[in-house]
Amino acid sequence: MRYSGFKVIKEALTGHKGWTPAWRDPAPQADYDIVIIGGGGHGLATAYYLAKQFGGKRIAVLEKGWIGGGNVGRNTTIIRSNYLLDGNEPFYEFSLKLWEGLEQDFNFNAMISQRGILNLIHTDAQRDAFIRRGNAMMLNGADAELLSVAQIRARYPFMNFDNARFPIKGGLAQHRGGTVRHDAVAWGYARGADARGVDIIQNCEVTGFRIENGICKGVETSRGFIGASKVGCAVAGSSGRLMAKAGMRLPIESHVLQAFVSEGLKPVMPGVVTFGAGHFYCSQSDKGGLVFGGDIDGYNSYAQRGNLPVVEDVVESGMALFPMLGRVRLLRMWGGIMDMSMDGSPIIDRTHIGGLYFNGGWCYGGFKATPASGWCFAHLLARDEPHPVATAYRFDRFEKGRMIDEKGMGAQPNLH
Amino acid sequence: MIINHPLLGPRDAQEFTYLGDASLIDRPDWQAPDAARTFYEYHYLRDNPAGEHRELWFHEQGDRSWLVVTRNTLTHEITKVELAREVARTRGRSA
Numbered sequence: 001m002r003y004s005g006f007k008v009i010k011e012a013l014t015g016h017k018g019w020t021p022a023w024r025d026p027a028p029q030a031d032y033d034i035v036i037i038g039g040g041g042h043g044l045a046t047a048y049y050l051a052k053q054f055g056g057k058r059i060a061v062l063e064k065g066w067i068g069g070g071n072v073g074r075n076t077t078i079i080r081s082n083y084l085l086d087g088n089e090p091f092y093e094f095s096l097k098l099w100e101g102l103e104q105d106f107n108f109n110a111m112i113s114q115r116g117i118l119n120l121i122h123t124d125a126q127r128d129a130f131i132r133r134g135n136a137m138m139l140n141g142a143d144a145e146l147l148s149v150a151q152i153r154a155r156y157p158f159m160n161f162d163n164a165r166f167p168i169k170g171g172l173a174q175h176r177g178g179t180v181r182h183d184a185v186a187w188g189y190a191r192g193a194d195a196r197g198v199d200i201i202q203n204c205e206v207t208g209f210r211i212e213n214g215i216c217k218g219v220e221t222s223r224g225f226i227g228a229s230k231v232g233c234a235v236a237g238s239s240g241r242l243m244a245k246a247g248m249r250l251p252i253e254s255h256v257l258q259a260f261v262s263e264g265l266k267p268v269m270p271g272v273v274t275f276g277a278g279h280f281y282c283s284q285s286d287k288g289g290l291v292f293g294g295d296i297d298g299y300n301s302y303a304q305r306g307n308l309p310v311v312e313d314v315v316e317s318g319m320a321l322f323p324m325l326g327r328v329r330l331l332r333m334w335g336g337i338m339d340m341s342m343d344g345s346p347i348i349d350r351t352h353i354g355g356l357y358f359n360g361g362w363c364y365g366g367f368k369a370t371p372a373s374g375w376c377f378a379h380l381l382a383r384d385e386p387h388p389v390a391t392a393y394r395f396d397r398f399e400k401g402r403m404i405d406e407k408g409m410g411a412q413p414n415l416h
Numbered sequence: 417m418i419i420n421h422p423l424l425g426p427r428d429a430q431e432f433t434y435l436g437d438a439s440l441i442d443r444p445d446w447q448a449p450d451a452a453r454t455f456y457e458y459h460y461l462r463d464n465p466a467g468e469h470r471e472l473w474f475h476e477q478g479d480r481s482w483l484v485v486t487r488n489t490l491t492h493e494i495t496k497v498e499l500a501r502e503v504a505r506t507r508g509r510s511a
Contacts (some may be wrong), residue, residue, distance in 0.1 A: 240464030249461040302466040
């Protein structure tokens with residue numbers, strides 16, 4: 001079933017009786033060509049592009065709970081490609097280009113809104129760094145514009161420009177950045193994959209791998225053994241736990257990241273703003289809530305809830321930037337578990353186990369990468385070679401000293 | 417979170433800085449023939465358990481001691497706090 005304006009009007013006039021479920025609920029088959037573990041954004045995007053772009057045949061997505069119920073359901077929905085390093089910028093720009101055509105591609109309204117992202121500058125050194133980053137972005141075909149204080153004042157008059165510690169001295173804008181309805185991303189990909197024959201199997205937890213002579217033959221699940229020629233893992237914050245079942249240790253620690261949403265307000269924030277000095281970011285959702293977040297809690301956690309010190313830290317940063325925030329009530333806060341990799345960059349690679357592939361370590365930047373991550377992981381699964389824009393995301397980069405350390409924090413996952 | 421410091425008593429976790437897995441005490445021998453491999457594993461690979469986890473916390477805004485804290489990563493419950501110095505000594509890492 002294709003969605004269209006005509007279809008909506010027709011259904012409105014006939015009592016909405018013609019809508020059908022957007023995806024099936026199939027029972028797992030005995031074996032598949034490719035099994036993808038994880039029914040989040042990345043797993044579903046991988047299945048979608050495998051089926052659509054790479055001619056995959058018998059594909060299943062296994063999800064422990066319900067699709068889109070993990071990290072893709074609890075992020076701050078920002079898309080952007082404002083990276084500096086060669087290993088990253090082409091990948092994220094590829095992702096942003098896919099976002100731009102996504103709704104037409106999978107015929108689903110993901111509410112993609114290119115409202116722009118603005119990284120604020122507070123010091124002269126930061127201006128130099130952002131000019132360099134903007135140039136790196138433009139060299140890779142992305143858009144970037146250095147804004148003056150006057151230009152920012154016109155758009156965000158309510159910010160605290162003359163803060164004694166962190167005066168706003170300008171900003172680096174990417175006008176093509178913005179926000180997306182995160183649930184719709186999972187649903188759109190699920191619907192598109194299902195329509196192309198992918199089995200999306202929910203409530204099916206992977207409990208182990210069947211590995212014989214160094215080759216992965218399939219996965220043990222709560223619904224029985226499922227054989228597969230290739231198994232791809234895309235389970236976000238659970239990567240460490242899942243890959244331990246295959247006997248692997250990863251260059252990853254799991255940490256909790258909190259995010260926050262305020263009560264609904266009338267439109268006040270035109271775009272996404274990030275506070276470079278204190279690590280705070282904020283945008284306004286289509287429902288009116290201010291959505292914001294800051295640093296991770298900074299210690300290993302699977303608790304899916306944070307602690308108060310980080311709440312205070314984030315809100316202090318917010319108040320330093322937007323004094324008006326003090327009058328706004330906080331509606332809710334939530335915590336998701338992030339794969340914090342040792343250099344802050346992701347991994348899309350084969351493992352040393354034959355037929356077992358890994359996609360993870362997205363730190364807290366996985367959402368904006370969803371389309372490119374799915375595309376590149378599908379490319380790897382289908383052709384056994386990395387996609388040109390993801391060649392740097394290999395396991396061996398740590399051993400070989402080719403880390404993609406965007407923040408320059410070294411092997412300190414809690415600082416990325 | 418409250419960390420029960422063995423010398424100073426209960427302190428707020430905000431006074432501390434987190435380093436990571438307590439296995440970082442076990443620095444490999446740099447002269448061993450397989451040092452490149454063991455340092456890669458020591459430096460980058462993690463067990464990353466869901467449940468009990470021994471980890472290093474630095475009392476940066478206190479007595480600047482290093483602690484080994486045993487904490488449950490699913491519940492944030494802290495069951496044991498030791499001086500990292502003592503832990504290192506029992507493993508023969510320190511005088």
